[in-house]
Amino acid sequence: MSKVSLTVNGKEVTAEVEDRTLLVHFLRDVADLTATNIGCETTSCGACTVLLDGESVKSCTVLALQADGRQVTTLEGLAGPDGSMSPVQKAFHENHGLQCGYCTPGFVMAITSLLAENPQPTEAEVRAGLEGNICRCTGYHNIVKAALAAASEAAQ
Amino acid sequence: MIPASFTYHRASSVDEALALAADLGEDAKFLAGGHSLLPMMKLRFAVPTDLIDVGRITELSYVRDEGTYVAIGALTRHHDVHTSPVLASQVPLLAHAAGQVGDPQIRHRGTIGGSVAHADAASDLPAVLLALDATFVIRGAGGARPVPAGEFFKSIFETALEPGELLTEVQVPKPAVPSAWSFQKFTKRAIDWAIVGVAVQAGSGDAAQVALINMGLTPLRASATEAALDSGASVADAAALAAEGTSPGSDLHASASFREHLARVLVRRAVEEARSRS
Numbered sequence: 252m253s254k255v256s257l258t259v260n261g262k263e264v265t266a267e268v269e270d271r272t273l274l275v276h277f278l279r280d281v282a283d284l285t286a287t288n289i290g291c292e293t294t295s296c297g298a299c300t301v302l303l304d305g306e307s308v309k310s311c312t313v314l315a316l317q318a319d320g321r322q323v324t325t326l327e328g329l330a331g332p333d334g335s336m337s338p339v340q341k342a343f344h345e346n347h348g349l350q351c352g353y354c355t356p357g358f359v360m361a362i363t364s365l366l367a368e369n370p371q372p373t374e375a376e377v378r379a380g381l382e383g384n385i386c387r388c389t390g391y392h393n394i395v396k397a398a399l400a401a402a403s404e405a406a407q
Numbered sequence: 408m409i410p411a412s413f414t415y416h417r418a419s420s421v422d423e424a425l426a427l428a429a430d431l432g433e434d435a436k437f438l439a440g441g442h443s444l445l446p447m448m449k450l451r452f453a454v455p456t457d458l459i460d461v462g463r464i465t466e467l468s469y470v471r472d473e474g475t476y477v478a479i480g481a482l483t484r485h486h487d488v489h490t491s492p493v494l495a496s497q498v499p500l501l502a503h504a505a506g507q508v509g510d511p512q513i514r515h516r517g518t519i520g521g522s523v524a525h526a527d528a529a530s531d532l533p534a535v536l537l538a539l540d541a542t543f544v545i546r547g548a549g550g551a552r553p554v555p556a557g558e559f560f561k562s563i564f565e566t567a568l569e570p571g572e573l574l575t576e577v578q579v580p581k582p583a584v585p586s587a588w589s590f591q592k593f594t595k596r597a598i599d600w601a602i603v604g605v606a607v608q609a610g611s612g613d614a615a616q617v618a619l620i621n622m623g624l625t626p627l628r629a630s631a632t633e634a635a636l637d638s639g640a641s642v643a644d645a646a647a648l649a650a651e652g653t654s655p656g657s658d659l660h661a662s663a664s665f666r667e668h669l670a671r672v673l674v675r676r677a678v679e680e681a682r683s684r685s
Contacts, residue, residue: 253415270415270458292408294446295598297512306486306515312445313516316415317438317462365511382597383510 255315259284260328268315274308275299277315278325286326286356290385297384300357300364301325307364309383326356329363338401339363348397350388358384362398371402410448417460421546421575424461428571429548431457437573438462439482439521442513443530467520467575470494479577481520485509485532488519497581500588500608504535507590510598520574523559526566526625529600531592533560534626536577538606538618543567544576551575560625583610587685589677592620593669595660602661603669605629605649609681613639617678622653622670629653632674642682646675 255277256265264282278284278301290298292311299310302324329337336344339362349355358381365372365380372380377398378391386394416431418424428435435457438444447453461467467482470491477497479488488494488505495502508514508522508531522532523543536543537556545552545568554567561567568574582588587609592601604620614637617629630652635645650667657663 269412271410271412273409276409292449294442294509294513297510300512303515307512308515309512312442314415314438314441314445314460316417317441317460361512364515379597380511383512 253316255319257282257315257318257321257323259323260325270314270316272315273311274301274303274313274315274318274323275310277318278310278323281315284325284327288353288356290354290357295385296354296357297361298354298357300360300384302360302364305364305367307361307383324360326359329359337363338404339366339397342397342401342404343394346393346397346400348389348393349386354384354386354388358386358394362394362401365398366402366405370405372398374399408449410445411451411454413448413455414457415460416457417463419463421461421464421467421573424459424464424573425546425548425571427459428573431459433570435459437524439518439524440484440516441521442509442517443521443525443527461573472497473578476578476580479519479579481523481574481576482518483520485514485517485519485522486511489514497585498539498579499585500582500590500606501532501535501539501579503588504531504590504606507531507592513598519577523577524566524568524574526560526564527600528560528563528623528625529621530626531590531601531604531606531620534604534618534620535590535606536579537626537628538608538616539579539582540616541580542578543574544578545572546575547572553578557628563624582608584685587611587615587681589680589684591673591677591680593673603655603666603673605670605673605677607674607677607681609678609685611685613637615678615681617649617674619649619653619670619674622650622655622666624654627653629670629674632678636678642675642678646671646678649674 288298290296436455467480469480592604609615631648655666
């Protein structure tokens with residue numbers, strides 16, 4: 252057992268956990284933040300994507316101890332204090348970027364990271380940037396539309 | 408899926424990491440980005456008693472122009488290799504290939520040293536570094552020793568690293584014609600490992616350095632192709648020799664004979680592309 256202390260969505264969360272605890276389990280079971288979904292658990296599907304120090308990572312393949320002392324942002328941390336949606340969340344809403352919604356938190360976080368690195372991506376760059384996320388419902392078109400809409404909204 | 412229990416240790420310097428490894432013995436493993444090791448631990452293919460996290464040794468994350476070669480710290484992430492201005496101008500083959508590893512999330516965590524030390528013959532960067540005649544710097548209790556890429560990869564997941572040794576730096580000689588490269592990767596889905604891949608660094612003449620991904624237990628140089636190109640053979644004739652000396656496996660993605668076919672086709676495309684860029 253080891254003590255892990257993370258800043259999750261701006262708040263410090265400290266707990267004594269088994270050394271093998273994965274970040275996704277820490278977020279869901281210790282920090283009680285369940286927007287981050289567990290999909291494949293094999294670093295393939297991207298459902299568990301969160302931001303670690305602002306960059307997208309798959310939280311099923313990061314030990315909670317590797318994130319000790321660092322900043323983690325989950326989907327719950329994107330909305331403003333008044334509940335207003337982030338530009339990416341709003342774009343998903345307006346472009347119907349989801350069907351069942353299971354992959355959505357991971358996509359929103361992956362796109363948030365993508366736009367931080369490349370604020371005005373081309374459609375091809377969006378598609379390449381989402382290689383690490385799988386959606387079985389939408390065929391991706393509206394997700395890509397949402398990413399481009401969020402980029403163009405930010406540019407205005 | 409979670410790994411079997413282990414004890415976690417964090418090293419803040421190379422010396423501390425080596426001291427921990429000496430104390431903990433052969434069943435301890437170094438943990439860098441963890442994007443090869445943690446998946447294997449979840450599947451219980453790897454069951455280390457202890458993990459020594461070297462991921463915070465910031466002194467091992469850098470890309471430096473050293474004149475005749477580029478030095479890359481072992482803990483430099485794929486994302487940072489991919490976006491390095493030094494590599495973009497001096498070794499664009501490596502900068503490009505690092506951007507083809509896995510997906511963006513994986514590239515935010517995985518490191519060049521981790522990929523090399525893991526030594527999966529299906530990984531991209533070991534073959535790219537073999538094509539580039541890179542040298543790996545290994546630190547152990549007795550100091551540092553350089554090992555050429557051609558002598559580093561021993562078998563699947565086996566390298567020249569002895570127990571307790573840590574890969575600390577990758578040195579890549581600058582190609583004479585940096586732009587004369589090609590990287591071909593045949594996959595079923597974007598994020599998959601290569602079914603077969605080819606890395607080529609050509610020069611101003613006929614010669615080219617050609618390495619193969621997933622055509623045996625280690626990354627391999629296509630020596631017969633290289634010799635033919637060097638003696639002036641046509642690209643088509645040289646590429647026809649690409650599978651000589653290889654021993655690809657058969658799995659649900661491809662048979663060995665299809666892999667041999669892919670190697671010949673991809674080598675031809677890669678050499679043609681590399682030459683067109685020189």
